[in-house]
Structure formats: structure tokens, C-alpha cells
Amino acid sequence: MRVLLGLLLALGGTPVAHADAIRPDDPGYAGQWGIVRTHVNEAWSAVRGNARVTIAIVDTGVTRLPDLAPRMLTGHDFVNDDDNPADDNGHGTMAAGVAAASGYNKTGVAGVCWYCRILPVKVLDAKGNGGYDTIAKGIRYAADQGATVISLSLGGADDSKLLRDAVTYADAKGSLVVAAAGNQGSAQPHYPAAIPSVLAVGGVDEHDRRYSWSNYGASWVNVTAPGCNAAQQPNGKIGQYCGTSSATPFVAGVAGLLASTDPRPSAAAIRKALTGGRVDALRSLAALPYAGDKTKPIVAFGATPTRARGVVTVTAAAADQHGVQRVQLYAGGKLIATDTSAPYSFRWNSAPTTANVPLDLRAYDRAGNVALVRRYVRTDNTPPAIKVYPRATSVTARATDASGIARLELVVNGKVVSRYAGYLRWFGIPKKARTVVVRAYDRAGNVRAVTVRR
Incomplete structure (x- = not known):
């Protein structure tokens, strides 16, 4: 044949x-x-x-x-x-x-x-x-x-x-x-x-x-x-x-x-x-049968900010030859959340700390093998410090913050009239100003406002 x-x-x-x-x-x-x-x-x-x-x-x-x-x-x-x-x-x-x-x-x-x-x-x-x-x-x-x-x-x-x-x-x-x-x-x-x-x-x-x-x-x-x-x-x-x-x-x-x-x-x-x-x-x-499986899953961070303020989203990717059972997020050793299905995503409230926080992802497979990966995230929930030096028609503002200053703003009568991308700035004050406020934003997004008294 x-x-x-x-x-x-x-x-x-x-x-x-x-x-x-x-x-x-x-x-x-x-x-x-x-x-x-x-x-x-x-x-x-x-x-x-x-x-x-x-x-x-x-x-x-x-x-x-x-x-x-x-x-x-x-x-x-x-x-x-x-x-x-x-x-x-x-x-x-x-x-x-x-x-x-x-x-x-x-x-x-x-x-x-x-x-x-x-x-x-x-x-x-x-x-x-x-x-x-x-x-x-x-x-x-x-x-x-x-x-x-x-x-x-x-x-x-x-x-x-x-x-x-x-x-x-x-x-x-x-x-x-x-x-x-x-x-x-x-x-x-x-x-x-x-x-x-x-x-x-x-x-x-x-x-x-x-x-x-x-x-x-x-x-x-x-x-x-x-x-x-x-x-x-x-x-x-x-x-x-x-x-x-x-x-x-x-x-x-x-x-x-x-x-x-x-x-x-x-x-x-x-x-x-x-x-x-x-x-x-x-x-x-x-x-497939998985009894006797000794191979750990693969786990990695997805979209994760290097700086965190307030509630942030952390994503993860995980894979295993016989299937991932669950993925967990820990912050500073404390369990934050568990996700049992892809895509893995977690909401983490970083407040009120300002510190370098270790984030751990732990992935478990069906046989109980666990893989861990760590990443440090700088949490910043503290507003910048501002010093103002007012004069009759102007004000000089200086801001400091561990994360760095993103910008300064001058607010007159409730409206932003000037912005500056830096930590030190001289602002002129309009003649008809009733209220004057200086705002400073750090790179994490925290903000502090100081009223200028003349």
C-alpha cells in the first residue's frame, strides 16, 4: 500500500x-x-x-x-x-x-x-x-x-x-x-x-x-x-x-x-x-499532572511607579508551566492584596509614609512552589517645605523636598498668575492683590500652600 x-x-x-x-x-x-x-x-x-x-x-x-x-x-x-x-x-x-x-x-x-x-x-x-x-x-x-x-x-x-x-x-x-x-x-x-x-x-x-x-x-x-x-x-x-x-x-x-x-x-x-x-x-x-513539580513560577513587576504618593496601582506578570494559582503583593512585609487571575493588578495605599518601601511580589503555582521578586519604591506623602520673603510689591519663595521640587506657583485673588519650574523664584505682586498665596509642588505630586502676609 x-x-x-x-x-x-x-x-x-x-x-x-x-x-x-x-x-x-x-x-x-x-x-x-x-x-x-x-x-x-x-x-x-x-x-x-x-x-x-x-x-x-x-x-x-x-x-x-x-x-x-x-x-x-x-x-x-x-x-x-x-x-x-x-x-x-x-x-x-x-x-x-x-x-x-x-x-x-x-x-x-x-x-x-x-x-x-x-x-x-x-x-x-x-x-x-x-x-x-x-x-x-x-x-x-x-x-x-x-x-x-x-x-x-x-x-x-x-x-x-x-x-x-x-x-x-x-x-x-x-x-x-x-x-x-x-x-x-x-x-x-x-x-x-x-x-x-x-x-x-x-x-x-x-x-x-x-x-x-x-x-x-x-x-x-x-x-x-x-x-x-x-x-x-x-x-x-x-x-x-x-x-x-x-x-x-x-x-x-x-x-x-x-x-x-x-x-x-x-x-x-x-x-x-x-x-x-x-x-x-x-x-x-x-x-498535566503536577505532583512532584519543583519548578518555581516566573513573576515580574509590570507598571510600577518609582515614586508613590497616596493610592497607586501596581501590576504584575506571572507564568508557570502548570498554571499560576495566585499572586500576592506585600509592602514593607505586610500583605496588601491577592489576585488569582491575570492580568494581575493591585491597589496600594502608600500613605502616610515617606520612605524607601520594599514591594514584594509572590507568585504561587498549583504545586505550592513560590517565587519572589522585590522592588524598592520611594513613597513620598509629605508636602514640600516653603519659606517666603515678602516685600511691598514682590515675594521671594524657596521650597525644599526630599523628592525635589517640580514647580512654584503664585496665586493672586484665587487665580494662578505665575508658574516657575524650580525651587527658588522671585514673583512680582500686582497692585490690586487682595490675597497672595505661594504653592509648591514636589515631584511626587504633594503640594503645600503658604499665605503671604504683607
Whole structure:
């Protein structure tokens, strides 16, 4: 039995990405709507892959593009029976890029799993054809090489004992096998995707609607994923790579992120976390078992003033591989507030102190691990001191404050008639002045007013 690639390739119509948590500088990222839709960009705050995780691309081979080469293993070519699995079609290279192209390197696109290793296994020829026997060899080989995830962007209409036995072998080795549901727009099972232990992937658009070409079926399709993704072709050109062939490595990349967490989850746990509906990286991370997790969350201050007066807002960002349970703000060792959902924001009344106050953010993950970050904020709730030296037709004002003076104002008959950005100023007093007041503002916003008696 031979199998034909289900490849749909479109070079135009690139959609625009929405605002995201992490926005890589890779040229193709603007067209990667799927990364945002599936919250991969938010998951990157906590996990971006690990060198202990290997994603096997069992396909037409993989070209050693700069975005892939540093993490590519040697692999094997079962079509030509050698150790040079170069891509003479392009399909496998694009699949590898979707799953694991490096991110934030100003090159190509941002794959899902930036630090996962890539194992190229060539089982399809230059026309994208290959026999079930060759594919089965590729699956077994990938499992023997310790592949964490085996990505199969290929398939056929017929069931096969060869494929089932190869998948069973990979299962026993601890590999998660992910395969394309096919592009016939049919509910007819597609193999090896329809093998029960394989994670079968369908394709959806940016609105989570099934692409008309994607195969479907609740009884055998386990998860859906973005079916059009920006990817580099072997010549380095970026285009939209569409089909369940594209959705599959996307899921394989998310599986790689999950496999990079602590404690290391089993293939069964990863499969369970991914199964159901459209893939969601954050939801899947939260669904993993976390008993034994020793990795602390990541926490950082957001918008926080360096000087504070009265009530101020302090924001924070926090991330964890299995989810943040809560974030707390402490001021001077005293608990101010707790927030249990992002975006994390706190209201802090800095009054009445004037001092350098340590602000602490404490983030707790679901396993109870805690991370702390500290920042000192100068609180200033004390108005400036003012000395005035009045004369018949003028007044000289001098103001002092630990935070510095922002400005002086002369107020005559209830109206500001003069301003000066400094701490020392001579003001002329109008002849018809009934009341004269000097106001001083410090850089924290405190104000003191002194009536000038003549």
C-alpha cells in the first residue's frame, strides 16, 4: 500500500496576528495567527521547549535551514537507505518548521517548540509517495531513537497491520504518535491517524471552524489545530502551509512543550491533556499532572511607579508551566492584596509614609512552589517645605523636598498668575492683590500652600 501526502499550499492571504503575550521578532510571525489563537504565545512565558525532548518528523526529509539545523539530529533516509534525510519535496521541512523552528532569532518563523530537538526521518519520496512498509520502518526507527513525539503528516484510506504494529511498538517505547486526519473532507477514517492510540489531528481556521478539506469524525479525530501556518520552504521562502499536514506538527510542537515540563509527563498524560476540541496550549499545560513539580513560577513587576504618593496601582506578570494559582503583593512585609487571575493588578495605599518601601511580589503555582521578586519604591506623602520673603510689591519663595521640587506657583485673588519650574523664584505682586498665596509642588505630586502676609 502506498500513501499520498495531503498537502495544501497557499502563498497568499496571510492573516494578521492579534496582540499577544510574547511577540517574537521572526519575519513570518505576523502570519502565524494559530500561535495566538491557541495561546501558545502565552505558554511561551512558562515553557519554550527542552533539549531532552525530540520531535521526529517522519515525512519527506528535512532541509537543514538555519532555523532548524542547530537542533537537528542525523536521522535516516528509508527511501534511499542512507543517513542523509535531505528533503527533495519541501513538505517535511515545512512540517519541521511549524513544530520546532527557533523563535526570537529574526529568522524564518517561530515554531511552537523552540528548544526541542528535531529528528528527520525520510519515508516519502520527492513526489510525496511512500509505502506503508517504509512508513512503519520510520516509526520504529524514531521510537528506537528515543523520539518523544512522532509527527506523521501523511496517511492513506486503508488500515494496515504493519502500521498498527509499528504504532504499538512506538507506544511501548514511550513515544506519542501524532498523525494527520487527512484532507478529503470526509468522515472516512484515515490511517495511521485512525489507529486508536494515535492522536488524530483535524484542521480548523482562525474562527475554530473546520476547513472544508479537513477530514472529521468524533469517533476517531481526537483534536483540531490551526490548519494554515506560516512555514519556510527548503529555499527559505516563507509561505502559508495548509492542510492537516500542517495542523499535525502544530500539535506535535505543543506536545513538545508539554513534554518539557517538570515532572516529565508520560505520553499518555500528554495525549490526555491534548485530546478534545481545538488545541489550547495553556489549557493542556494546566491539565498535566503536577505532583512532584519543583519548578518555581516566573513573576515580574509590570507598571510600577518609582515614586508613590497616596493610592497607586501596581501590576504584575506571572507564568508557570502548570498554571499560576495566585499572586500576592506585600509592602514593607505586610500583605496588601491577592489576585488569582491575570492580568494581575493591585491597589496600594502608600500613605502616610515617606520612605524607601520594599514591594514584594509572590507568585504561587498549583504545586505550592513560590517565587519572589522585590522592588524598592520611594513613597513620598509629605508636602514640600516653603519659606517666603515678602516685600511691598514682590515675594521671594524657596521650597525644599526630599523628592525635589517640580514647580512654584503664585496665586493672586484665587487665580494662578505665575508658574516657575524650580525651587527658588522671585514673583512680582500686582497692585490690586487682595490675597497672595505661594504653592509648591514636589515631584511626587504633594503640594503645600503658604499665605503671604504683607
